[in-house]
Amino acid sequence: MTDVNVQRLAGLSPEARAALVRRSEADLSGFLEKVAPIIEAVRTEGDAALIRFGREFDGAEGLTESTLKATEADFDAAFDAVAPEVIEAIRFGIGNIRAFHEEQAPEPMWLKEIRPGAFAGDRFTPIESVALYVPRGKGSFPSVTMMTSVPGVVAGVPDLAIVTPPGPDGKVDAATLVAARIAGVETVYKVGGAQAVAAVAFGTGTVKKAHKIVGPGSPWVVAAKRLLAGVIDPGLPAGPSESIILADASVHGGLAAMDLLIEAEHGPDSSAWLVTDSERVVEQALAALPELWARMSPLRVEFSRAVLGGSAGGIVLAASMADACAFVNEYAPEHLEILSREPFEYLGEIRNAAEILMGPHTPVSIANFALGPNAVLPTSMGAQTYGPLSVTDFLRRSSIGYVTAKGYPEMARAAGILAEYEGFSSHAIAVSDLRRTYLKE
Known part of the structure; x- marks a missing residue:
């Protein structure tokens, strides 16, 4: 048996459950x-x-x-x-x-004819x-x-x-x-x-x-x-590393334990959880950890032991995989592995996760170093509103508008009505008959 934090999800109070999702940088x-x-x-x-x-x-x-x-x-x-x-x-x-x-x-740019003679789109520049x-x-x-x-x-x-x-x-x-x-x-x-x-x-x-x-x-x-x-x-x-290994009964708990250690070894301020509905997976994971630690460097053992034995990591046993998926959404992890022979069975249940790695052949290690999707990911529940670092994070988006003489009358009429309603006189004047006068001159 190892000194690992094991929690039964069904028996937790609201306060205890909230503590499970708390991150190291929550209070700065x-x-x-x-x-x-x-x-x-x-x-x-x-x-x-x-x-x-x-x-x-x-x-x-x-x-x-x-x-x-x-x-x-x-x-x-x-x-x-x-x-x-x-x-x-x-x-x-x-x-x-x-x-x-x-x-x-x-x-770099797209334009669509929104109405006859009226075009709108986006332009992207670095x-x-x-x-x-x-x-x-x-x-x-x-x-x-x-x-x-x-x-x-x-x-x-x-x-x-x-x-x-x-x-x-x-x-x-x-x-x-x-x-x-x-x-x-x-x-x-x-x-x-x-x-x-x-x-x-x-x-x-x-x-x-x-x-x-x-x-x-x-x-x-x-x-x-x-x-x-x-x-x-x-x-x-993007703060200290965090992960959830979501495992069902179709996989060996030793596999789950192996992948649980990936992010746990980053440092004592990391967060790493194995979430499962299988007692067998929990038992196998606990049994496998000592052997896995024996293969690791002393520093990484120290870090991962601190994480898995502390308040920000360990094992969560859920009553069902539906409950396990609900906890994942509540946690909104940086890295999520779905360890299952049929991972797509659970994909539709996951709403909040910055990175979702599917199946037993896609450990976080491969994603961190070689697969291609970006491994700089939002932490501390950032996955509720942010996605991974991407090309668009290095780009500015400008809206483009172009109205021709053909499209102007229809657009001007609607804009003028709303400008008058909101009480903006100069907005209304800019699309009034006075504009046609200046255009003719």
Whole structure:
């Protein structure tokens, strides 16, 4: 038996059930207080603050203003440092991610004749500058570089820049630089945390100001995005990792336990639940966990044990699969796996999930690294209103209208009536007979 949080859904009080869906960044009050002076320091001191915080928070003693931005030599050295099979895996993943997002990209413009002689449509143009946040605190994440860079490149954003924490040696993770170059991004700043969000929001001597920032991060990053939302577009809410493995009796509980650990190993602030209506699946999962932990590195065991034994992870036993699906919708997970021999049987019951992975051959691992759909996903119930990061997150949509002389009379009559009703005199005058007078002249 393992020290894992197991809950019976039917016996929970409303308060206990609400506690199950609570995320680590739900209460950011403590972080907001700590982040505010960091933001102010970056705003007033610029690069000097970034150097100080890089040394204080990341241990990057060798960081200087001249090394805040990765050089071409840094990129070249990264390709020498990363194993060929890792580079090949990055190329494979980026190829699939690019193919998916090219298919996803909207037409640059469309127009439809709404009424005879009256046309309306949309035009999509790239945002001028977007910062891509790539975390590093609990590991190295070239996959996040892949997922944030490729849709920005496909969208045609002219100014894409990665911000990522430096290591103690003052350098960027080598695989992150490899992924950035293969994806098509050559600007990388060695700055992370709340100070990175502030740097791209205000701009510094080295770091260029951006219109938007995308990418997942710690509660410090989430708090900084929230405080700076009036200065920079913070993008979709992407905090610590979270997942639900929805399993029915058609699969082995060991398979469910294996996939449950995928997101649980990210860190102690992650959330990971196995939700099932099968007592057998629960028993098999609990029995399999010790063997799985024996195969993992000590750090990842520590993280996943903390998650599965705490209040933000474990196993939920539902009375039925209908009840299990209802809990999934209530939770609105970032990642959802439907572990079943017949996964499409449950797909219609799922309303709130940012990513839905179907069947026993589609673990989160494949989606995170290689399949193609974007793995930067909304967290903390963001799936109720947001979708995954996409090409459209890097685009601006403008409405287009064009009314010809043929279409004008009908449109003007309706607009004039409503303008008069709402009491807007100049609106009404603009579509009155006076317009025809000026047009004739």
